[in-house]
Amino acid sequence: MTKNEEKIHQKEEMKLKVYVDRLSQPSRAILIFLKVNGIEFEEIKMDISKRQHLSPEFKKINPMGQVPAIADGRFNLFESHAILVYLACAFPGVADHWYPADLFRRAKINSVLDWHHSNLRRGAAPYVLNTVLAPVLGLPLNPQAAAEAEKLLSSSLSKIESIWLQGNGKFLVGGLKPSIADLSMVCEIMQLELVDEKDRNRILGPHKRVLQWIEDTKNATRPHFDEVHEVLFRAKTRFQERRLMGASNKTDSSDRAAVRSKM
Amino acid sequence: MTKNEEKIHQKEEMKLKVYVDRLSQPSRAILIFLKVNGIEFEEIKMDISKRQHLSPEFKKINPMGQVPAIADGRFNLFESHAILVYLACAFPGVADHWYPADLFRRAKINSVLDWHHSNLRRGAAPYVLNTVLAPVLGLPLNPQAAAEAEKLLSSSLSKIESIWLQGNGKFLVGGLKPSIADLSMVCEIMQLELVDEKDRNRILGPHKRVLQWIEDTKNATRPHFDEVHEVLFRAKTRFQERRLMGASNKTDSSDRAAVRSKM
Structure with missing residues (x-):
C-alpha cells in the first residue's frame, strides 16, 4: 500500500458508519438528518427480512440487535433519538435549530x-x-x-x-x-x-x-x-x-x- | 409588605416548584435527585387518586395532565427524563456523574x-x-x-x-x-x-x-x-x-x- 492509499484507507476506516434498513422509520430519520446536514457517512444496508440485524457481526455494533445504529470510529451507539442528539452535538456544521x-x-x-x-x-x-x-x-x-x-x-x-x-x-x-x-x-x-x-x-x-x-x-x-x-x-x-x-x-x-x- | 418580606416573597415565587405524587415512580426519581444534589425546591403534592393532575390549574403547568412536572420561574417542563436532564444541566452544583x-x-x-x-x-x-x-x-x-x-x-x-x-x-x-x-x-x-x-x-x-x-x-x-x-x-x-x-x-x-x- 502506498502512503496515499494508506491515507485513503484510514479515512474510509474513520468514516461514520450508519447501519439502517430504509423500511424502518427511525432509520429514515437518521439518514435524512445526515444528508440535510451534509455529514459524510457510509450507509450500511441491513436487510431485516434476512435477519441481518441479528447476526453476530452486527451485535458487536448493537448488542440489542436493532437498527438504526452507528459506529463513529470505535464508538458505537444505538436508539435513534440518542443517535440524533449525538450527531447534532458531535458535528459542528449542524445548524442550531x-x-x-x-x-x-x-x-x-x-x-x-x-x-x-x-x-x-x-x-x-x-x-x-x-x-x-x-x-x-x-x-x-x-x-x-x-x-x-x-x-x-x-x-x-x-x-x-x-x-x-x-x-x-x-x-x-x-x-x-x-x-x-x-x-x-x-x-x-x-x-x-x-x-x-x-x-x-x-x-x-x-x-x-x-x-x-x-x-x-x-x-x-x-x-x-x-x-x-x-x-x-x-x-x-x-x-x-x-x-x-x-x-x-x-x-x-x-x-x-x-x-x-x-x- | 416590608422590603425584607418582599424579598422573601420573591424568593419563594422564584423557587423551583416540583409537582409530584410520591406513589409514581418517575416522581420519586426526581425527588431523590433534587435531595441528593441539595437543590432547593418546593414539593407540590398532587393526589392522583383525587384527579388533581387533571385540574385546569395543573394543566397550565402540564397540559398533558401527568406528574411529574416542574415550574422553574415561568419555565414549565414535563416528562421525567427531560426534567432530570434539565435539572442536571441548569443547576451548576450537580456532580458531573x-x-x-x-x-x-x-x-x-x-x-x-x-x-x-x-x-x-x-x-x-x-x-x-x-x-x-x-x-x-x-x-x-x-x-x-x-x-x-x-x-x-x-x-x-x-x-x-x-x-x-x-x-x-x-x-x-x-x-x-x-x-x-x-x-x-x-x-x-x-x-x-x-x-x-x-x-x-x-x-x-x-x-x-x-x-x-x-x-x-x-x-x-x-x-x-x-x-x-x-x-x-x-x-x-x-x-x-x-x-x-x-x-x-x-x-x-x-x-x-x-x-x-x-x-
Whole structure:
C-alpha cells in the first residue's frame, strides 16, 4: 500500500458508519438528518427480512440487535433519538435549530422526544401492524388491538396539534425551523402511507395543523426526505395492488421485508 | 409588605416548584435527585387518586395532565427524563456523574434512557397492574397481559444485566457513580415491591447483578432514597395484609391512590 492509499484507507476506516434498513422509520430519520446536514457517512444496508440485524457481526455494533445504529470510529451507539442528539452535538456544521444549545429550548425538545416513545410511537406501529401488516407476516389481524392503537394514535395526533404545535413557529414547540423531534415524529407518521387511503384519511384528516406540519417538515428537508422515503412508497404501491387484487393471504419476500422493519 | 418580606416573597415565587405524587415512580426519581444534589425546591403534592393532575390549574403547568412536572420561574417542563436532564444541566452544583458533559458518555446515557421507555417501563407497569392493582381498581385481572408483561420485564432485566451493566463500574454503561439513568430505572423496578414476594423473587432472583446494582444505587442515594420510598413501602404493607386476608375484592381510598399512580 502506498502512503496515499494508506491515507485513503484510514479515512474510509474513520468514516461514520450508519447501519439502517430504509423500511424502518427511525432509520429514515437518521439518514435524512445526515444528508440535510451534509455529514459524510457510509450507509450500511441491513436487510431485516434476512435477519441481518441479528447476526453476530452486527451485535458487536448493537448488542440489542436493532437498527438504526452507528459506529463513529470505535464508538458505537444505538436508539435513534440518542443517535440524533449525538450527531447534532458531535458535528459542528449542524445548524442550531436541529437541537438548540439554549438550555430551555433543548429541554422542550427533549420533552417532545420522550413523549414520542410512550404516545405517538405506541399508537402508530401497532395500528399499521394490525390493519395491513399482520396477514403478510402470517399472523391474524387483531381488530381489537387495531382499535386500541388507533385510539392512542388519534389522541397523540390531537395532542401534537393542541399542545406541541401551539407555538408561534411552523414546527414543534414553536420552532421556526425543524428540530430532530420534528424529523423523528414526521417519519413515524409516514408509516401510515402503508395503510388503506380511507383509513389514513379518517385518522389524519381531522388534524389539519398536523398535515400542514408534515408538509412543512418535508419541504424543509427536500430533496432528501423524498429520496429516503422512496422505498416506503414502493412498498405502499405493492400493498395497494395487493388490496385491489384482494390477495391478502399471499405474500412475497419484499413484503416480508417491509413488514419486519415495522415491528 | 416590608422590603425584607418582599424579598422573601420573591424568593419563594422564584423557587423551583416540583409537582409530584410520591406513589409514581418517575416522581420519586426526581425527588431523590433534587435531595441528593441539595437543590432547593418546593414539593407540590398532587393526589392522583383525587384527579388533581387533571385540574385546569395543573394543566397550565402540564397540559398533558401527568406528574411529574416542574415550574422553574415561568419555565414549565414535563416528562421525567427531560426534567432530570434539565435539572442536571441548569443547576451548576450537580456532580458531573449524574449526566456527564463528555459527549460520548452522555450519548450512552441518552441511549439507556431511550431504551428504558420501550423496554423496562413497558414490562414493569403492566405487570404490576395485571397481578396486583387491577382488582383494587375494580378491573378484572388479565393473566395473558400479565404473562406478556412478565416476559418483556424479564427480558429487559436480562439485557440490563448482560448489556447495560457490562462495564467496569458498578453502574450502567460502566459508571463509577450513578447517573440519572440508574436512578430512573431503579425507581421503575422498585414498583415491584407491590407484588407478591414469590412473584418478585421469581422475576428478580435470577438477576444477581441487577439486585446488586439496585443496592448500589440505594446506597449511593441514602438516606433520601429510603425517605422518598416510604410511601411505597406503606402501600406494600397494605397489599401484603390484603393478600393475607384474601380480601382482594375490598378496597379503600388509600389503595386507590396507590393504584392510579401506577397506570
